[in-house]
Amino acid sequence: MNIKGFAFILIGVLSCLSVAAQKNPLPAxxxxxxxxxxxxxxxxxxxxxxxxxxxxxPNESQYMKIDAGANFTWMGGKTTVIPEVGFTYYVNDFVLLPFVKAELTPYTVTPKVGLSLFSLIDLGVGYGFDINTKKDFKQIKGVNLSLGVNIPLNFHLY
Structure with a gap:
């Protein structure tokens, strides 16, 4: 079989596969x-x-993340758990995504900026403003440095 015959057969097989793929679209x-x-x-x-x-x-080049969780610390000789909610806005869809974030606890409001690697690893810096001091606990305010790992459970490529 010569190269022209092989190319003709290959194009025919690929065309059939394309038609079959169009009849069976990827699941939503x-x-x-x-x-x-x-x-x-x-x-x-x-x-x-x-x-x-x-x-x-919300579109092809911006992402928004909502999170809720807890901060665990050992201060004043005891373990303390502080609830937190956050909202993150990723600005682009490149490998390194710049982001802005806001975090709220019962004691602080913390705006942040940072970079994220595919929204899987977040590195942020911000400043926490004290809104309420916990009894028998020091004020939580000032420069904020954070590193987080996000583990997607239902990630898909299509």
């Missing part, structure tokens, strides 16, 4: 990606962060 997916995350944060002390999150795309 939920627009939300969700999962757990774990991280470390320094703001007037060290915190271990654990949360659940959901991420959606």
């Amino acid at each position: 997916h939920n627009n939300w990606i969700f999962g757990p995350s774990i991280g470390y944060q320094y703001q007037s002390g060290s915190f271990l962060k654990a949360s659940a999150w959901g991420l959606f795309a």
Whole structure:
């Protein structure tokens, strides 16, 4: 068989596969990606962060993430758990995504900026503003540095 015959057969097979693929479209997916995350944060002390999150795309180049969880710390000779909610806006859909974030606890409001690697690893910096000081606890305010890992449970490529 010569090269022209082989090319003709290959094009015919690929055309048949294309027609078959059009008859069986890929299944539709939920627009939300969700999962757990774990991280470390320094703001007037060290915190271990654990949360659940959901991420959606309002268009092809922007992403928004909503998360809720808890910050764990050892201060004043005891373990303290502080609930937290956050909202993250990823600006682009490139490998490194710049983001802006706002976090709210019963004691602080913390705006942040940072970079994310495929929205899987977030590195952020911000400043926490004290809104309420916990009794028998130091103020949680000042510069905020954070590193988080987001684990998607329902990630899909199509």
